Amino acid sequence: MNSTDSYYPTDDYPEPLEDPGALLCSLQEVRQFSRVFVPVAYSLICVFGLLGNTLVVLTFAFYKKAKSMTDVYLLNMAIADILFVLTLPFWAVTHATDTWMFSNAVCKLMKGIYAVNFNCGMLLLACISLDRYIAIVQATKSFQLRSRTLAHSKIICLAVWVVSLIISSSTFTFNQKYSVQGRDVCEPRYQSVSEPLTWKLLVLGLQLMFGFLVPLVFMVPCYLLIARTLVQAQNSKRHRAIRVIIAVVLVFLACQVPHNMVLLVTAAQMGRAGRTCHGQKVMGYANNVTEVLAFLHCCLNPVLYAFVGQKFRNYFLKIMKDMWCVRRPKAAGSSCARMYSETFASRQTSETADDNGSSFTM
Template sequence: MNSTEAYYYLDTAFYSVPTADQPCSLEEVRQFTRVFVPIAYSLICVFGLLGNIMVVMTFAFYKKARSMTDVYLLNMAITDILFVLTLPFWAVTHATDTWVFSNVLCKLMKGIYAVNFNCGMLLLACISMDRYVAIVQATKSFRVRSRTLAHSRVICVVVWLISVIISSPTFTFNEKYQLQGRDVCEPRYRSVREPITWKLLGLGLQLLFGFFIPLLFMTFCYLFIIKTLVQAQNSKRHRAIRVVIAVVLVFLACEIPHNAVLLVTAVNTGKMNRPCSGEKLRAYVGNVAEVLAFLHCCLNPVLYAFIGQKFRNYFMKIMKDVWCARRLKKAPGFLCARVYSESYASRQTSEITDNDNASSFTM
């Protein structure tokens, strides 16, 4: 592969990277990823599905999405579910060192992966802004949020559309093709005149919408939220502040390494005289950082849903009703039937009295 042809391909941790003189073999990295990545992706897929399916079930059967935060949380859980469902395909690819599926599935999996990752990040920004309005602008909160609640679903649709648009290069350029004797599912830019420009555009959009915009919203909103909570005369404020700090720190810990690698990749794009040792280090760090970023979708249900007392109570009602329903099938009894009935009545009462300004940070 000469230096001109190399521009048409995206550098990955799977294959050798062209330098000025000769390809830099990344076989050591491939041996590492054959073991590490499939195990990590499998665990993220299992726990991500469990946590986010629980969130969707809770909204579907008990806590109706009646506040803006509820709508955002439900959409974020859906995006996380769709995202983790793509991970088994990449786990197989890393384990076998080749893309064993079709070209259509290649485009579909890459596209779903990109759309849902970007959508999840943008929804975090929406949640941050909604929490800012509900807590910092508390006096205006009811009027503003009641007026905009009807549009929350429209906001989510817009977020999904933006995610699809910024992910369109992923659908366009990713395809299955032969590279160094292997079938790969990676971007190929032979159909455009300026391949490096298109690659940089894709990386730039991913960095902007997948990190910098959510980071900007979270930093602005949560700084004012913490300031408001510190000034509030509320016995629960210290726990609420800890929740806010945990949300921000987890986001930074999961996303900064991955986006730093993307930034380094963007800076080095098109350079053909990169040292082999540096490329190996970037490949190792890139794989670990990517796994860390994907771990965020497992933590979202804990940070944004189950950490709230009201949401936990709804989920416990699900567990209680499921247990009672199973007991009633095996051994019908008055006690379990009464518990089930009381749980159902409590659910109905809770749904009626639940107010629209309930916060995820209310413990």
């Protein structure tokens, strides 16, 4: 949502700089860096994000029935991440060619899908942390509470998608294809409103709030309380569970804090006089690097929230075996035939087992 183009002068409102030759400030160096770094990074994120999240969806579709709230959240988060990474090739092409090659309708659609699914993924992280808190810290009360909540799981997830759509509605409204300095861009344009600066700050504020602050407010307290509860518990797996929690929080902070700091600086400098050309170049580089780091989180979500658990790893191995056996004849007595005969029994066993699934102690 915030590419290097955000730092190029546009005709939406003036970009006052301190330098006497402000209008001659060239960001060509930033563009050259962007043409190489961003397409490669986005392509890798798209491939690995698509692979990991597709495996999560396939696991739920064919191997593991979503029986807990965390399972439902994980499935929806994987779908959101898949839709999100599918937009990255468009931005990779745009950075590589330094122009938006597609139509205005595609511009609005890609920006909208991009925003909705990113916000949805962030909100689902908050939901997962709250569900883990209820399941582990409030264990004595969680059975009845979670059983009632699970009955409304589809409503809760639908509400998350609707909220994400509402807070991303400005993306569909303001983003459009237009020409800047002889090149087509797909960026927000606020000429149709009376207070463009106010709208820019509002959109940026919503992105900061729902894309960072809301999940942060839920994740840090919930996981701290979960860690304290596990420390006090007499459980042989508690140390591993605590390490997973620490990894979840640290990865979130490492991926999201740098880019959101850049967004805060952008908001503070927006419309302000006294900026230097060197400062704008630094912000351009910082925005590219930190945005890629933020998007990397969608590749790590399947590892942190799904495949870190023993059950999901077992299902992953089953997927690999099934893909191998598809190419091999299932003769009587073969390993593939035995595996297929055991598949239904193993699934029934897993579904009748403790369904407090996807917890940190699996």
